[in-house]
Amino acid sequence: MIEMKRHTKEEVRGLRLLPFYLFTFLLFLAACTSIDCPVNNRVRTIYALMKADGTPDTLNKDTMWIWTPRIDGNDTLVSHQTQNNLELNYFFGSSATTFDLPISYTQPEDVLYVLVKNISGTQYRDTIRIQKENTQHFESVDCQASYFHTITAVSTTHKIIDSIVINNPNVNYDQNTTHFKLYLKANR
Amino acid sequence: MTKIPHISSSISRLTVSLLLLVAGIGSTKAQVTKMFTLEKDSIPLFCGFSVSFDLVGPAMLLLNDHGEYEGALRVNLHDQWFPIFELGLGHANHKKDEITQLTYKTTAPYFRLGMDWNILRKKHQPNRMYAGFRYAFTNYKVDIIRENMVDPVWQTQADFGVEGMSCNMHWLEAVLGIDAKVFGPLHLGWTVRYKRRLFHNDGTLGATWYVPGFGTNDNDQLSANFNVIIDI
Numbered sequence: 001m002i003e004m005k006r007h008t009k010e011e012v013r014g015l016r017l018l019p020f021y022l023f024t025f026l027l028f029l030a031a032c033t034s035i036d037c038p039v040n041n042r043v044r045t046i047y048a049l050m051k052a053d054g055t056p057d058t059l060n061k062d063t064m065w066i067w068t069p070r071i072d073g074n075d076t077l078v079s080h081q082t083q084n085n086l087e088l089n090y091f092f093g094s095s096a097t098t099f100d101l102p103i104s105y106t107q108p109e110d111v112l113y114v115l116v117k118n119i120s121g122t123q124y125r126d127t128i129r130i131q132k133e134n135t136q137h138f139e140s141v142d143c144q145a146s147y148f149h150t151i152t153a154v155s156t157t158h159k160i161i162d163s164i165v166i167n168n169p170n171v172n173y174d175q176n177t178t179h180f181k182l183y184l185k186a187n188r
Numbered sequence: 189m190t191k192i193p194h195i196s197s198s199i200s201r202l203t204v205s206l207l208l209l210v211a212g213i214g215s216t217k218a219q220v221t222k223m224f225t226l227e228k229d230s231i232p233l234f235c236g237f238s239v240s241f242d243l244v245g246p247a248m249l250l251l252n253d254h255g256e257y258e259g260a261l262r263v264n265l266h267d268q269w270f271p272i273f274e275l276g277l278g279h280a281n282h283k284k285d286e287i288t289q290l291t292y293k294t295t296a297p298y299f300r301l302g303m304d305w306n307i308l309r310k311k312h313q314p315n316r317m318y319a320g321f322r323y324a325f326t327n328y329k330v331d332i333i334r335e336n337m338v339d340p341v342w343q344t345q346a347d348f349g350v351e352g353m354s355c356n357m358h359w360l361e362a363v364l365g366i367d368a369k370v371f372g373p374l375h376l377g378w379t380v381r382y383k384r385r386l387f388h389n390d391g392t393l394g395a396t397w398y399v400p401g402f403g404t405n406d407n408d409q410l411s412a413n414f415n416v417i418i419d420i
Binding site for chain 2: 036068070102104105106107135136137138139140141142143144145147148
């Protein structure tokens with residue numbers, strides 16, 4: 001009889017805890033969710049201007065434009081670099097040694113037209129062809145879908161560009177790497 | 189008149205005891221031996237089964253675009269040890285996100301296998317406090333679709349997505365829980381779980397979002413269950 005009375009008290013105590021349980025339950029449901037996307041979600045290629053001796057090069061007083069042909073046939077200016085370009089000066093001062101360019105989502109090959117004009121007004125045209133493999137990349141439903149790339153080959157027509165070499169073939173969110181080393185001819 | 193201790197003081201005492209136990213694991217052989225030693229009394233080793241189902245997962249499904257249905261079968265060994273098998277069905281249907289336009293779908297089962305220990309000093313009473321662990325696994329397929337994606341520079345169509353991408357995950361869980369007898373064979377209880385990913389195959393897109401039974405994909409995850417438990 002005594003044992004039965006004790007049991008009843010414990011059952012009552014269990015019932016008294018019910019509001020606590022419901023509160024916990026509701027508290028859990030109200031818990032917020034977090035969005036966890038990469039801070040840098042730009043996929044771009046970084047180019048470093050180099051001298052033949054392996055030291056960083058600059059355009060000095062030269063100007064360089066880069067275009068790319070689009071699917072509709074109109075060329076698009078994707079970079080316009082001059083010694084007075086404020087944005088590049090922001091990063092590299094008046095002697096920019098690196099610049100970045102977009103890379104296409106799904107094309108197997110990107111074609112870039114390069115125009116370099118020296119201080120006397122002489123223009124040199126060149127073409128860069130970048131072959132690549134494109135990989136879909138997903139982080140979360142809260143983050144924009146993107147494409148990562150693996151550069152498989154790069155070539156140039158060697159008019160003003162002496163050579164271009166792949167430094168890092170993996171193009172992703174990492175903007176602290178150099179993907180290409182671009183060697184312009186010294187006698188431009 | 190029997191003095192019933194306050195539940196808050198019991199919880200505080202037990203939490204401190206648990207922390208000390210965790211801190212001391214491996215250092216005091218006596219403690220470990222005591223943990224696995226059967227308490228000497230008249231209660232038999234096998235004390236029955238209980239089945240339970242979780243209410244948080246279905247509530248999440250009602251209020252959100254992902255969640256799970258989950259049930260468990262637990263064996264009561266001497267009110268001390270509770271081997272447990274949990275089986276669930278995880279589901280996510282995130283339709284065309286307003287900002288990213290991404291659709292994510294998956295429906296897959298998962299299971300967990302583990303053990304709970306009743307860490308109350310007095311084992312043979314209707315209310316219990318548990319510490320335990322689980323090993324869990326799920327094998328799931330996902331659809332991730334982003335329609336009408338256009339390259340902003342080259343203006344080419346760049347449709348994005350996969351359907352039926354096979355993925356899997358193994359993970360471990362550390363569990364802390366309480367259940368209290370309400371009346372008859374009915375108990376209510378909750379568990380808080382720290383989940384730690386062990387091995388995973390996220391398919392070909394780099395990552396997945398919702399993993400059935402685990403939650404949103406990450407190295408670790410914290411979650412809670414609210415269980416309705418019936419002794420059988």
